[in-house]
Amino acid sequence: AQKITQTQPGMFVQEKEAVTLDCTYDTSDQSYGLFWYKQPSSGEMIFLIYQGSYDEQNATEGRYSLNFQKARKSANLVISASQLGDSAMYFCAMREGHGSARQLTFGSGTQLTVLP
């Protein structure tokens, strides 16, 4: 079973509007972390925001916020006031609390296009 599911291969949003990118995850661990990354066409993966499983408040970083619903195992990224430079691939990732490697597991990504 997939550990990270991003059901939206592509999304379009009008400039200055808000957009929500969906992410659901699957884990039996109590301690885990959820990350969102942005990948422009240049290839670099840019860390955006982090949410810990024990964090009671939703994480926010500037125009990015994470809508964390633990019971539903969802961690949707909300981008407010979209800008043209937000056009990129967005990846949701999870690090579970077990194992020596504590590796990140990535979803398949959502291609966001911001329209002028």
Add this chain to the structure above:
Amino acid sequence: ETGVTQTPRHLVMGMTNKKSLKCEQHLGHNAMYWYKQSAKKPLELMFVYNFKEQTENNSVPSRFSPECPNSSHLFLHLHTLQPEDSALYLCASSQTVGDGSNQPQHFGDGTRLSIL
């Protein structure tokens, strides 16, 4: 200036060639990672190094050979690659592997590899 530098940015090689990818991080991190990103597939973790010791090898074929001489440098030696190995290879680093589930991995720009 990015904290994780990868060279070269682009590489075209024949199946019988030997080449190496280089990654250098300037963030004082102790863990380094190699990922493979193929078209329309999630990022695949290849190798993990923690304090220069390899802690993870995700069933990567032996034609990929990693080397980590110190915590700041990571190499991926390539030999007798196949066309399906064409992909974006991303290097990442983080403070550590074992603890700190909230520590993000910082990525380089990647090397886009094409096998003829």
